[in-house]
Amino acid sequence: MIGDSSVFDTLVGGYWIPLVMKAAAVLIVFLVVPLAVGYMEHKVLAHMQARLGPMEAGAFHGWAQLVADGVKFIQKEDVVPTAADPGVFSLAPAVVLIPYIVTLVAIPFGPRLYALDLDVGVFFVLAMSSVGVIGILMAGWASANKFSLIGALRAAAQLIAYELPLVLVAAAVVMQAGSMSLLQITEAQSRYWNIVYPWQLVGFVIFMMAAVAELTRPPFDMPIADSEIIFGAYTEYTGLKFAFFLLSEYGGIVVMSAVASVLYLGGYQPLPGLAIIPGFLWMFGKIFALSFVIIWLRATFPRLREDQLQRFAWVGLTPLALALILVTSVYKVGV
Amino acid sequence: MNAHEYAFVAVATIGSIAAVAVVTARNVVHAALYLVVTLAAVGITFLLLGAEFVGWVQILIYVGAIVILFLFGLMLTKAPIGRDALDYQNRAVGAVVSVVVALGLGSLILRAWPLASTPAAPSAPGGSDVLGSALFNTYVLPFEAVSFLLLAALIGAIVLARRDEGT
Incomplete structure (x- = not known):
């Protein structure tokens, strides 16, 4: 199957038509799946706190709540503080959002269902997901608000700290699969998913923790700690720009879940005996399962203190990730 | 010129304009943000040359980490927040240093790869x-x-x- 081109290329010939189709498909996935995850967050958090969550918008259990929220955000006044730097302030939401859309290009949803099979897919995804931090720093600085600036600095410090274990455990998976292409990594797991190897299980846990920290989600949500710094870098934002930040948070959950599924849960590979269910459903199922775990964490753990958070990354996760690379290389050379 | 070269000219132009803006910007945080554009343009140039890995490493390390450390350092220390400017007036020394560095690097590159011998397309994918x-x-x-x-x-x-x- 490897080496076959994407389904978009074989369906119709030419260069431009498949390109436009790929772009449209990526955009549709980005506009639909994060909204579904957002709705899931409303409902899961509500039920974990023994309440119902949104019930009115739309016919069934308030499914249209996020659409209604979007309409509300569009109608709100777009406020730019007097002291703010208007250009940087307006650009920041886009800088946060766009990298996550671009990242989806490299995610394979089936042996032939992908937009782009990059030779260095893992690197591409990690490089793109680290670009969004610049947007958060821009937002925090341009707001001309001390709480925003503190939030942005916390976000930057946290992302630098957790980027390292994230890249290192991904490198361990790359070593095991012998390729950096997300498609090849998935194919390498056609027999056993990476998670069945004990050291990769450790890697999976590290990856998920670092991913939650990268997304600044609870318990790693110091950058937007509402009881201390209002809403961090997003404090001054209103209307559509604020909605962009929200969308990029859910988009980030989707992207990180997708990458974790590809690296550790075999991507579109089915469980043994269940190959009758098509691969893209497996992939979406895994994405939603991991998104559920990320939401679950929010309802379960209290927030870490800033110094605990930094110590956890530098003293805990990074050395463990380095040891993991050592174990993986011993396995690769020895077996 | 083929599509490849048009793309290179576009990327190089954007990168150069941003590079000039880095040194002419009156606000130090704006300068750092222009530097993001310049470094991203360098990364895209690597991609255009077929060096995929180097290109994405450039973006991961420089855009994703080095510039963030710059901004972090600036914001922790001296950067005024909002629209206030922070400008270092010592332009003459800076101009001399940059001209010397540009001449040195330019002559070095020209000696290593004379104009006539430069291949039009990348010889092998990297x-x-x-x-x-x-x-x-x-x-x-x-x-x-x-x-x-x-x-x-x-x-x-x-x-x-x-x-x-x-x-």
Whole structure:
């Protein structure tokens, strides 16, 4: 199957038509799946706190709540503080959002269902997901608000700290699969998913923790700690720009879940005996399962203190990730 | 000119304009943000040359980490928030240094690759496997020397930053 081109290329010939189709498909996935995850967050958090969550918008259990929220955000006044730097302030939401859309290009949803099979897919995804931090720093600085600036600095410090274990455990998976292409990594797991190897299980846990920290989600949500710094870098934002930040948070959950599924849960590979269910459903199922775990964490753990958070990354996760690379290389050379 | 070259000209133009803006910007945070555009343009140039791995590493390391450390350092220390400017007036020295560096690098590149001999298209794709075997076969000694130097710099930075107990 490897080496076959994407389904978009074989369906119709030419260069431009498949390109436009790929772009449209990526955009549709980005506009639909994060909204579904957002709705899931409303409902899961509500039920974990023994309440119902949104019930009115739309016919069934308030499914249209996020659409209604979007309409509300569009109608709100777009406020730019007097002291703010208007250009940087307006650009920041886009800088946060766009990298996550671009990242989806490299995610394979089936042996032939992908937009782009990059030779260095893992690197591409990690490089793109680290670009969004610049947007958060821009937002925090341009707001001309001390709480925003503190939030942005916390976000930057946290992302630098957790980027390292994230890249290192991904490198361990790359070593095991012998390729950096997300498609090849998935194919390498056609027999056993990476998670069945004990050291990769450790890697999976590290990856998920670092991913939650990268997304600044609870318990790693110091950058937007509402009881201390209002809403961090997003404090001054209103209307559509604020909605962009929200969308990029859910988009980030989707992207990180997708990458974790590809690296550790075999991507579109089915469980043994269940190959009758098509691969893209497996992939979406895994994405939603991991998104559920990320939401679950929010309802379960209290927030870490800033110094605990930094110590956890530098003293805990990074050395463990380095040891993991050592174990993986011993396995690769020895077996 | 083919599509490749048009793309290169576009990217190089954007990168150069941003590079000029880095040194002419009156606000130090704006300068750092223009630097993001310049470094991203360098990364895209690597991609256009077929060096996929180097291109994405450039973006991961420089845009994703180095510039963030710049901004972090600036915001922790002196950067005024909002629209206030922070400008360093010493332009003459800066101009002299940049002209000397540009002449030096330019002559070095021209001596290494004279204009007539420059191939129009990349000779071989620089995927991660090509780069990896080049680094660990042909250039393993320089590679190890650079790693040693970086490790020494890392330890040196920790020693400088660390304040011993009781002093």
